[in-house]
Amino acid sequence: MTQxxxxxxxxxxxxxxxxxxxxxxxxxxxxxxxIFKENPDYIKVLESPAIPLSxxxxxxxxxxxxxxxxxxxxxxxxLCENGxxxxxxxxxDAFCDLVRIYKxxxxxxxxxxxxxxxxxxxxxxxxxxxxxxxxxxPEYIKDEGLIGGIKVQIDDKIFDGSVRNxxxxxxxxxxx
Numbered sequence: 001m002t003q004x005x006x007x008x009x010x011x012x013x014x015x016x017x018x019x020x021x022x023x024x025x026x027x028x029x030x031x032x033x034x035i036f037k038e039n040p041d042y043i044k045v046l047e048s049p050a051i052p053l054s055x056x057x058x059x060x061x062x063x064x065x066x067x068x069x070x071x072x073x074x075x076x077x078x079l080c081e082n083g084x085x086x087x088x089x090x091x092x093d094a095f096c097d098l099v100r101i102y103k104x105x106x107x108x109x110x111x112x113x114x115x116x117x118x119x120x121x122x123x124x125x126x127x128x129x130x131x132x133x134x135x136x137x138p139e140y141i142k143d144e145g146l147i148g149g150i151k152v153q154i155d156d157k158i159f160d161g162s163v164r165n166x167x168x169x170x171x172x173x174x175x176x
Contacts, residue, residue: 005087008079009094015071017102026099028068032076033092035063046085056080105135111143111151111162128154 016025036043042063046056057077064073079085100106108128110116116124121138128136132154143151148163 002087002090004084005090005094008075008084008087008091009098012071012075012091012095013098013102021069022099022102024069025072026096028072029092029095032064032068032072033089036088043086043088046080047083053081100137103135104133105137106132106154107139108132108136109139109141109153111141111146111153113142113144113146113148115142116140116150124150124152128152 012025012029013022016022045051046059048056057080060073060076060080064076076085076088079088079091084091108125110124125136125138136154146162146164147167149161149166151162151165152159
């Protein structure tokens with residue numbers, strides 16, 4: 001993440017907090033990010049110097065005006081005008097990071113081989129919240145390489161309860 005992304009995200013976050021609209025901005029920005037992810041050619045059009053800036057701004061108005069707040073549409077326009085439209089996803093990610101900090105939330109990436117039951121998920125999330133002191137947003141990823149068990153990453157910490165990890169530890173002990 002670049003300093004530019006952080007600056008754009010911080011400015012937008014300030015607007016969101018001033019207007020008590022953090023939740024609304026977060027929801028809308030996630031939608032906008034998904035639109036850009038699903039339509040990568042749209043970014044190419046908006047960054048193209050072959051298309052006059054006034055036309056690119058008109059494309060943004062047509063696509064987003066009336067659906068999203070004036071500030072969010074202006075945010076997209078500013079990125080386009082300043083030649084940073086290719087960084088919109090990173091700016092949105094930086095904004096969401098600021099929201100997580102503001103709301104004391106964090107993402108827990110949970111790697112598994114066999115899907116967890118709802119009861120297992122609830123129990124795991126409860127334990128992770130106690131360990132981290134934060135509200136956990138789980139992200140589940142299937143990983144056949146674990147053989148069994150789970151591995152969890154929260155921020156820069158990894159909790160590895162996988163069979164693969166246990167086998168590697170046993171192998172290391174045998175090699176001593």
